[in-house]
Structure formats: C-alpha cells, structure tokens
Amino acid sequence: MRKIILSALAVIAFGYTNAQSTRFGVKAGLNLTTFAGGNYYDANSLVGFHVGGFAEIKIIEKLAIQPEVLFSTQGAKFDGGFDGDWDTKLNYINIPVLAKFFITKQFTVEAGPQIGFLVSAKEDGQDAKDFYKSTDFGFNFGAGYNFTDNLSVGLRYTVGLSNIGDYETDDTEEYLDSPKNSVLALSLAYKF
Numbered sequence: 207m208r209k210i211i212l213s214a215l216a217v218i219a220f221g222y223t224n225a226q227s228t229r230f231g232v233k234a235g236l237n238l239t240t241f242a243g244g245n246y247y248d249a250n251s252l253v254g255f256h257v258g259g260f261a262e263i264k265i266i267e268k269l270a271i272q273p274e275v276l277f278s279t280q281g282a283k284f285d286g287g288f289d290g291d292w293d294t295k296l297n298y299i300n301i302p303v304l305a306k307f308f309i310t311k312q313f314t315v316e317a318g319p320q321i322g323f324l325v326s327a328k329e330d331g332q333d334a335k336d337f338y339k340s341t342d343f344g345f346n347f348g349a350g351y352n353f354t355d356n357l358s359v360g361l362r363y364t365v366g367l368s369n370i371g372d373y374e375t376d377d378t379e380e381y382l383d384s385p386k387n388s389v390l391a392l393s394l395a396y397k398f
Contacts, residue, residue, distance in 0.1 A: 236256075240282045360395060
C-alpha cells in the first residue's frame with residue numbers, strides 16, 4: 207500500500223511540473239452505499255461518509271486530471287428474517303484518478319478508474335476483514351458545480367468492477383453473482 211501511495215504522489219508531482227496549473231484541495235461528503243450483484247438483491251443502502259484530498263492538474267483549458275486519496279466508509283444493510291437485521295461496514299482508502307472536463311467554468315463532468323484498499327470490515331459489529339479482498343476496483347462517473355474558484359459541490363457514482371468477497375469466481379455467472387461495491391457520493395470540496 208505504501209508503494210501505491212508513493213506512486214500516486216509521484217504522479218501528482220510529475221503532473222505539477224508539466225501541467226499548466228495545479229491546485230490542491232480537500233473534500234468531504236456523504237456516501238449512499240450498497241452491494242451490487244445477482245445474489246445481493248436484498249442488500250439495502252447504508253449511509254456513510256468520505257474525506258480526503260485531491261490535486262486538480264490542468265492539462266488544457268477545459269481538461270484536468272484529478273487524482274484523489276479518500277477515506278471512505280461503505281457497505282450494506284441486510285434484512286435477515288429470522289436471524290435479524292445486520293450491517294456490513296467496509297472502510298477503504300480509495301485512490302480515484304479522474305479525467306475532469308469543464309463544460310463551462312462552473313459545470314464539470316468527470317470519469318475515471320479507482321483502486322481501493324480495505325482498512326477494516328465489520329459485520330454486525332464483529333471483525334470480518336478475512337471475508338473480504340484487500341483491494342477493490344471501480345469506475346467513477348460524476349458531475350460538479352463550482353460556486354466560486356475555491357468552493358464546489360460534486361455528485362459521483364462508483365460502479366464496483368471486482369468481486370469484493372474473499373473467494374475466487376471461476377466463471378461469468380459466479381462473477382455476476384459476486385458482491386461488488388456500489389457508491390453514490392455527494393461531496394463538498396475546497397481548493398487552495
């Protein structure tokens with residue numbers, strides 16, 4: 207994990223020296239998360255949060271690359287019937303790298319891949335980290351609005367691409383039925 211964070215910092219530093227302009231910022235907001243996948247149709251949404259930092263590296267006037275490092279609480283709620291209800295809470299360090307297009311000075315759209323590193327996992331309050339993979343891959347789609355040069359709001363959806371359960375999927379049907387993170391995030395960001 208240390209190598210990946212150092213690599214992300216190297217990309218930011220390289221972009222800073224070669225880009226037109228770079229601005230750094232912080233962001234935080236709410237997550238609405240669940241599990242997607244064929245066997246997880248009964249998963250309900252869980253409210254969480256995210257917090258972290260980013261760099262907005264302008265490549266040309268209307269295009270920027272935006273790497274981020276975010277702590278994100280994710281998971282799902284389950285109705286257990288006779289067994290009762292329980293929550294699955296997964297905490298990740300997510301590193302998305304987004305292409306951000308400025309439609310106007312105020313309105314932006316963004317998309318890009320993300321890798322996540324599992325920090326902790328709890329099911330019904332008990333440690334469950336051994337039941338989940340340590341890395342997660344996803345793809346982000348989003349839009350944002352800049353109120354000022356410094357303050358903005360964003361809405362982003364992350365589609366989980368990888369099986370987060372700690373077991374192998376041998377065929378397409380098992381992959382489609384495996385749990386994948388599904389995250390809708392609303393963020394408030396401040397650029398320095």
